[in-house]
Structure formats: structure tokens, C-alpha cells
Amino acid sequence: xxxxxxxxxxxxxxxxxxxxxxxxxxxxxxxxxxxxxxxxxxxxxxxxxxxxxxxxxxxxxxxxxxxxxxxxxxxxxxxxxxxxxxxxxxxxxxxxxxxxxxxxxxxxxxxxxxxxxxxxxxxxxxxxxxxxxxxxxxxxxxxxxxxxxxxxxxxxxxxxxxxxxxxxxxxxxxxxxxxxxxxxxxxxxxxxxxxxxxxxxxxxxxxxxxxxxxxxxxxxxxxxxxxxxxxxxxxxxxxxxxxxxxxxxxxxxxxxxxxxxxxxxxxxxxxxxxxxxxxxxxxxx
Amino acid sequence: xxxxxxxxxxxxxxxxxxxxxxxxxxxxxxxxxxxxxxxxxxxxxxxxxxxxxxxxxxxxxxxxxxxxxxxxxxxxxxxxxxxxxxxxxxxxxxxxxxxxxxxxxxxxxxxxxxxxxxxxxxxxxxxxxxxxxxxxxxxxxxxxxxxxxxxxxxxxxxxxxxxxxxxxxxxxxxxxxxxxxxxxxxxxxxxxxxxxxxxxxxxxxxxxxxxxxxxxxxxxxxxxxxxxxxxxxxxxxxxxxxxxxxxxxxxxxxxxxxxxxxxxxxxxxxxxxxxxxxxxxxxxx
DNA sequence: ACAATAATGTAGTTTAACTACAAATTATAT
DNA sequence: ATATAATTTGTAGTTAAACTACATTATTGT
Numbered sequence: 001x002x003x004x005x006x007x008x009x010x011x012x013x014x015x016x017x018x019x020x021x022x023x024x025x026x027x028x029x030x031x032x033x034x035x036x037x038x039x040x041x042x043x044x045x046x047x048x049x050x051x052x053x054x055x056x057x058x059x060x061x062x063x064x065x066x067x068x069x070x071x072x073x074x075x076x077x078x079x080x081x082x083x084x085x086x087x088x089x090x091x092x093x094x095x096x097x098x099x100x101x102x103x104x105x106x107x108x109x110x111x112x113x114x115x116x117x118x119x120x121x122x123x124x125x126x127x128x129x130x131x132x133x134x135x136x137x138x139x140x141x142x143x144x145x146x147x148x149x150x151x152x153x154x155x156x157x158x159x160x161x162x163x164x165x166x167x168x169x170x171x172x173x174x175x176x177x178x179x180x181x182x183x184x185x186x187x188x189x190x191x192x193x194x195x196x197x198x199x200x201x202x203x204x205x206x207x208x209x210x211x212x213x214x215x216x217x218x219x220x221x222x223x224x225x226x227x228x229x230x231x232x233x234x235x236x237x238x239x240x241x242x243x244x245x246x247x248x249x250x251x252x253x254x255x256x257x258x259x260x261x262x263x264x265x266x267x268x269x270x271x272x273x274x275x276x277x278x279x280x281x282x283x284x285x
Numbered sequence: 286x287x288x289x290x291x292x293x294x295x296x297x298x299x300x301x302x303x304x305x306x307x308x309x310x311x312x313x314x315x316x317x318x319x320x321x322x323x324x325x326x327x328x329x330x331x332x333x334x335x336x337x338x339x340x341x342x343x344x345x346x347x348x349x350x351x352x353x354x355x356x357x358x359x360x361x362x363x364x365x366x367x368x369x370x371x372x373x374x375x376x377x378x379x380x381x382x383x384x385x386x387x388x389x390x391x392x393x394x395x396x397x398x399x400x401x402x403x404x405x406x407x408x409x410x411x412x413x414x415x416x417x418x419x420x421x422x423x424x425x426x427x428x429x430x431x432x433x434x435x436x437x438x439x440x441x442x443x444x445x446x447x448x449x450x451x452x453x454x455x456x457x458x459x460x461x462x463x464x465x466x467x468x469x470x471x472x473x474x475x476x477x478x479x480x481x482x483x484x485x486x487x488x489x490x491x492x493x494x495x496x497x498x499x500x501x502x503x504x505x506x507x508x509x510x511x512x513x514x515x516x517x518x519x520x521x522x523x524x525x526x527x528x529x530x531x532x533x534x535x536x537x538x539x540x541x542x543x544x545x546x547x548x549x550x551x552x553x554x555x556x557x558x559x560x561x562x563x564x565x566x567x568x569x570x
Numbered sequence: 571a572c573a574a575t576a577a578t579g580t581a582g583t584t585t586a587a588c589t590a591c592a593a594a595t596t597a598t599a600t
Numbered sequence: 601a602t603a604t605a606a607t608t609t610g611t612a613g614t615t616a617a618a619c620t621a622c623a624t625t626a627t628t629g630t
Binding site: 002005033067068069071072074085087089091092094095096098099100102103106107109110113114118119122137138141144145148149233236237240241244245246248249252253256259260 | 352370530
């Protein structure tokens with residue numbers, strides 16, 4: 001857990017002044033890093049000791065260690081980010097650059113996670129009687145991965161990466177179905193066509209794709225993944241990672257929700273048993 | 286580029302005392318973070334201003350900004366890591382936890398990247414006349430992904446996720462072939478069997494799997510991915526991400542190497558042309 | 571409404587980061 | 601080889617930021 005999510009979780013337990021501090025830091029983490037306690041406290045409108053007390057509440061030593069923790073959970077500043085791969089890079093350097101870019105992409109995705117769309121997507125998938133994943137090329141693999149993950153959750157689920165096949169499948173959908181279209185660019189006409197077909201048949205469509213894309217505009221629910229096109233080398237793995245992370249989130253969220261449902265029915269039946277038992281006791285008295 | 290790699294690259298230009306500082310920090314980055322300038326300079330055996338000068342040489346403002354940069358490039362301390370997903374987690378929280386765990390896993394992989402095995406793997410794949418990727422279940426998808434990536438690099442390449450198929454394929458291999466076996470646990474007997482068959486036929490085998498596993502002990506070259514079994518929820522995506530990053534690294538490293546070769550032959554032929562031209566000029570004089 | 575407790579701020583203290591300058595080392599030129 | 605210039609390193613002093621003790625103000629319960 002990063003320091004920022006830790007702040008979020010302790011927010012409700014904080015006093016008025018301290019939660020002002022928390023709110024400011026959550027909104028301006030980067031600025032916080034470069035300010036010293038005097039500037040920061042003035043900016044927020046509290047006293048210096050309040051800031052220190054806030055740091056202590058989080059379990060840290062003081063403002064210094066807080067700033068260090070904050071720096072650790074913050075992504076690298078953009079200037080030192082992502083130099084493209086050159087011909088004199090060693091394999092080690094190539095690997096490091098790729099992993100750095102993947103991490104940056106995941107952090108970006110993490111930031112954009114907090115949207116009502118996520119909840120809507122989960123709800124739609126929970127309700128769906130049948131789920132189909134469509135994706136072409138690299139995203140086809142992501143679709144297959146999703147299929148494997150959703151497979152165990154009880155709902156019938158398939159993944160298609162062939163344009164012709166998912167087009168045909170889309171025509172056979174019914175209102176109880178959900179379609180998840182995965183695409184890096186969101187501009188594949190084949191995929192778009194299948195999504196439109198699915199919508200015509202009343203299926204709920206979820207797009208995991210670039211925010212500014214035809215696919216995103218078309219689908220019912222959009223989970224945006226915006227990968228800056230900084231490099232031909234990095235782009236594929238960046239979108240792949242973010243897509244996988246998002247689908248994993250959906251799968252686990254649904255698994256958790258289903259388990260809760262089961263628990264609930266189990267608890268209900270158990271409580272019914274208990275009631276019945278009690279009833280028979282009453283009768284025998 | 287992280288601050289640590291920046292230190293590495295500036296190391297040759299540093300004076301004696303400053304390179305002592307650099308060497309210490311590269312070896313003990315974590316300790317450095319918690320020390321203040323006095324402690325650090327005493328520990329290294331230089332004066333405080335020397336440390337400050339070192340920070341300035343790196344282009345930073347002073348020791349404070351240096352510590353901040355260092356913190357940013359250092360992975361989170363393990364204690365604040367990864368609480369498992371619980372039933373009362375919101376979808377947002379689930380997503381954040383999943384992404385955090387994926388990032389942690391990638392950082393771990395990044396650390397273990399620097400090994401002669403990586404170079405060996407690239408060399409073997411560069412030499413190979415034919416490459417086969419084997420992986421089962423979740424790793425099967427990674428194998429397919431690798432197949433797509435390596436596809437454009439010129440070498441014939443296939444991916445098999447069916448145990449029976451890759452077993453048959455392994456019997457048909459020749460010494461010029463390379464096999465990349467991808468497995469989270471490294472304990473699949475089917476996969477192990479196919480790798481052994483491939484080795485018997487003289488193929489070079491590369492394993493992307495847990496360091497402590499039968500598969501790792503068997504294969505010619507091992508690219509280890511050690512995912513702590515901290516959670517059933519996180520484990521799959523962690524290994525998936527690291528596997529993808531490693532295979533991407535291999536693919537791009539090979540692409541870069543091949544381009545260099547092409548450049549070289551191109552440059553050679555161009556220089557030959559130039560020579561021929563010059564020769565004819567000499568003749569005509 | 572008043573007391574008690576918690577929360578916040580003010581003023582002072584300590585500590586760590588930084589600066590100016592001096593000493594020592596190294597390099598270079600005669 | 602030696603002297604001088606330039607660079608490097610360290611010492612001592614200064615500044616500024618982080619932290620502490622205590623006073624004041626809000627908040628809660630009786």
C-alpha cells in the first residue's frame with residue numbers, strides 16, 4: 001500500500017485540521033514533495049505542528065520521513081522518464097527501460113481507476129448470463145486471458161480474436177449478454193462493427209480502450225486506457241499490462257461479490273435452520 | 286532513468302572523494318535514505334561538503350533533493366506492501382491493490398534482471414533457426430504473446446499451450462532450435478518432459494520460471510521469476526506481468542541486435558560501393 | 571452552563587543542511 | 601626537479617528548517 005492510499009484510509013479518523021492536511025496532500029502530492037513544512041502549512045492554512053502531528057498519525061517519524069515515503073510512492077518526475085531504446089543499450093538497460101515504462105503505465109491506470117464506470121462494468125458483468133471477450137492482435141491474447149479468469153466465476157464466457165468469428169457471435173447475442181471489447185487504439189472497424197451488432201441485439205457493451213476513440217464513444221461503458229504514444233517499443237507492452245490489470249480487477253471484484261452472495265445465502269439458510277430448530281423447541285416445550 | 290543509473294553513468298567523471306560517495310550510495314541506497322548528511326559523510330569517510338558537491342554534480346539542488354530523488358527511484362519498503370483483498374474492499378481498492386502488487390512484482394523482476402543469463406538467452410535466440418514457446422494455462426497466453434512479438438523478427442516461431450502438441454513438437458527439434466518454456470511454478474511434468482525431449486534433440490532450452498524449481502534446474506538457461514506466494518489473488522497477475530516484461534525485453538533486444546546487423550551490412554556494402562567508386566576514379570585519371 | 575478533554579496554534583530550541591574560506595593535493599610548465 | 605597554478609578536499613561558521621513545550625482555543629458531556 002502506498003502512503004497515498006494509507007492517507008485515504010486514515011482520512012475518516014483524522015481531526016478537522018489534520019484532514020485538511022490530508023486532503024491537500026492527496027490533491028497535490030507533487031507540490032507537497034517540493035515544499036518544506038513552513039510553506040506547506042501556510043498553503044494549507046494550518047500550523048506547522050499540525051502537519052507534524054499528521055505525519056505522526058500516519059505512523060511516520062515526522063515530516064522528513066513523511067516526505068521520503070511520499071517520494072517513494074510517487075512516480076518518477078516526467079523529465080527523467082522513458083528515454084526510448086537506442087542501439088547502444090545493453091540488454092539489461094533495455095529490460096530496465098521496458099519495465100520502467102510498464103510501471104509508469106500501470107501507475108497511470110491506477111490514477112484513472114476511480115470512476116463510476118468501473119462500478120457499472122462490474123454490475124453489468126455480475127448480471128450477465130453470458131460474457132464474450134473480443135480483441136484482435138495483441139489484445140486477442142488479453143481477451144483469452146480474461147476468458148481463463150472469468151471461466152471459474154460461474155458465468156458462461158468465451159473469447160474471440162478472429163474478426164469474422166466475433167462478428168457472427170455478436171449477431172447471436174441476447175439482452176442478457178455482456179460484451180467486453182479490448183483494443184489498444186479503439187479504431188478497428190471489425191471490432192467496432194461487432195460491438196454495434198451486439199448493442200443492436202440488446203447486449204451490454206464494455207470497452208477497454210483509448211478514451212478518445214470511436215470504440216469508446218460507441219460502447220455503453222468505457223474503461224479508458226490512455227497510453228501516450230511515446231515509443232513504438234513501449235506502446236504494446238504498456239497497453240497490454242494496463243488491460244490485463246483492469247480485467248484482473250474486474251474478475252476479482254466479481255469473484256468477491258459472488259462469494260459475498262454465497263455467504264449471504266448460506267447465512268440466510270443457516271439462520272432459517274436455526275429458526276426452524278428454535279420453533280421445534282418451542283413446540284416440544 | 287533512475288537516480289541510481291544516473292550515478293553509475295557519471296561515476297567515471299567523478300573525483301576520488303566523490304566517487305567514494307557514489308560507490309557507497311550505489312551499494313547501500315536504502316541506508317543512505319535514512320541517514321542525514323553528517324552520518325553519511327562519517328560513514329563514507331569524507332566531509333559533509335563533499336557529499337553536497339556530489340549531489341550538485343548530479344544536477345540536483347543539494348542533499349535534500351538528492352534524498353528525495355533517491356526515494357523516488359527506490360521501491361517501497363516491504364513492510365507497507367500488499368494487504369490481501371478482503372470482502373469489504375471496493376472495486377477501486379481491489380484495482381489499486383492489484384496494480385500495486387503488479388508494480389511490486391515488476392520492480393522485483395527489474396532487480397533480478399542483471400545476470401549473465403539474460404545475455405546468454407538473447408544470444409541463443411539470435412542464433413536460433415527456429416524458436417518454440419511452450420506454456421500451459423495462464424502461461425500459454427504469455428507464450429502466444431511472445432510468438433506474436435517474435436514473429437516479425439525473421440526467425441520462424443511457434444507457440445504451443447497444449448501438452449501433447451508441444452511434446453510431439455519437441456521430438457522434431459534439431460540442434461539449431463531454441464525452446465522457451467514459460468511456467469509460473471516450474472513443476473509441470475508435461476512441460477518438463479517436453480523440455481527434456483528438446484534437450485535430447487540438441488535444442489537450446491530457456492526457462493522463464495521460479496528459481497527454485499525442477500524446470501529451472503533442467504533448462505540450459507534460466508530467467509528466474511520469483512513471485513512470493515503472498516496471495517492467491519495476486520500471484521497469477523504478478524507472474525504474468527513479469528513473464529511478459531521479460532519476453533518483451535528479449536524480443537526488443539533481439540530486434541535491436543538484428544537492426545544493428547543490418548546497419549552493419551548496409552554500411553559495409555555502402556563502403557564497398559564507395560571504394561569501387563574511388564577505384565574507378567583512380568583508373569580514369 | 572460549566573468543567574473536562576481534545577485539538578490547534580505560538581514561540582522558542584535543536585538539529586541538520588548549506589556557505590565561505592583555508593589547507594592540501596595534484597597537475598603543469600619552466 | 602621545482603615552483604606555480606588549478607583543482608580537490610576539509611574546517612568552521614551561518615542559515616534555515618524541523619521539531620518541542622506550553623498556552624490557547626474549540627468541543628463534548630454532564
